[in-house]
Amino acid sequence: MAINGIDDQIAAVRAFNRFYTRKLGVLDQHLGQSPFSLSEARVLYELAHRDDIAAKEIGNELGLDPGYLSRIVQSFDEKGLITRRPLPADRRQYQLSLTAKGRQIFAKLNQSSHNEVAAMLAPLSADDATRLTQAMATIEAVLEQCRSQPAAFMLRSHRVGDMGWVISRQGAAYAADYGWDISYEALVAEICAQFIRNYDAAREHCWIAEVDGEPVGSVFLVKASDEVAKLRLLQVEKKARGLGVGRALVEQCIQGARERGYSRMTLWTQSILVAARGIYKSAGFKLVAAEPHRNFGQDLVGETWEMDL
Template sequence: MSFNGTDDPVAAVRAFNRFYTRKLGVLDQHLGKTPFSLSEARVLYELAHRDDLAAKEIGNELGLDPGYLSRIVQSFDEKGLITRRPLPADRRQYQLSLTAKGRQTFAKLNLSSQNEVAAMLAQLSAADATRLTQAMATIEAVLEQRPSQPAAFLLRSHRVGDMGWVISRQAAAYAADYNWDISYEALVAEICAQFIKNYDAAREHCWIAELDGEPVGSIFLVKATDEIAKLRLLQVEKKARGLGVGRALVEQCIRGARERGYSRMTLWTQSILVAARGIYQSAGFKLVKEERHHSFGADLVGETWELDL
């Protein structure tokens, strides 16, 4: 094992770390042209992907000094990026959540970081880019300790009562996470009503994810045309996030579209839905259209994604 001309493993790791941080331009602890330090960006990332985290929990996982983390939290609070509520079990500790402004801020930060990495990779050949990502995957697999047996979930077909659950949970989740108003609930109710009223079992389907016998997620496959299927209403409950439920639902929906003879899939989402966008992109969807609009009581950027089957 060697890096930078040394066979000492400790020296090699330290040398690689210096090289890597210098290469990504984060030695000054700032990301690109954003106003956030690396630590602040990491806190934003955790809050964007995991809901209702305790400040102490974030500090422990990221290895941040309590005083430094407290200053980050105070700064985010003053900027309107987060809400914080005292934990019932310990009033000295706070539970943190991103506000709608916070999620929009993270979406911009995430896009900026994605563009910078894409620009770096664009300088490499396809073979070198593959070698690089494979090496990174090896590092992650060796150093990351993963749970030996994640919680099991299952996907089933929709049944009586599921549409009411979908409408209720979609409306409540987006109101809590993004401050969307009741007009979003009306849209979801309309989609569900039309799905049931015009249901074509040979061309359409709804899958419900269950964990310990309770619904924790949903996705719809809906006919747009004879050739084009539409993916709609992907949603995963907070307690099931991080288990791969969203990815499994999307993969099942894609398989279902192929089995039903569609040649293309399309979906409409919003730029602030970072986790969902990541799943769509990993599944092979391509962003084909962006459009600013005001809906559900918020200024949004709507996105159309497509996948050739």
């Protein structure tokens, strides 16, 4: 059946929601077999991944009613899952942290959720699993852009033909802007080829930024180890700079790493890439090493940046 009119689109989204909540077993508003509601599980997730976060900040980020959030916090406190202390700047607000018991509970919940999704994916072929996760990423990117980013650009998952565009544009852009020779284009081609040959949909991803259907930027999330993710090949076309594309790509990459279970993230860049370095710093990365080298026909200073997730 064609989905053309707004009523058809609404019906299709509602049908998908019914299917997906049934598939995940959340019709009772609890996550899997756990005693926690979906909202409680999300609060636990935020507490497990962010230190000393304010309750109000969690509420704003998750869109929770203050009264409902207060009841969740009170329940967690009574169960010994969290500690809370007044914020110095506003003693009506609280900083929250998980206790050792809370972290243990979250670890069990997280592993249970991991196992349930693994069981759902197990019957699928590798191609079908890739199609599924790419479709999910597309849904997330489209809806997230509508919520938090200007309509001028959107992020989507990579597809056939994108690697050629990345190689061509990276080579041309860095030659024009910094005088790098063709050996850099060769490096980008090697990275893209390795990404495609060894692609692990559960741990890796590429996002392409588009304006009016035209690619204007890219970033890659690749597996460095079971615990460490690597951000690679961030690039934004000149005509799209100033729209927040680079920041959105980096934030999406960080969020993608968290969702895929990494505990740390790293990247390698050059000291002359001032705009990119500014984005990395504001996103939470810290410079941990710098070393002069000669590559791409230039004398450069390579930098390693890292962040805990």
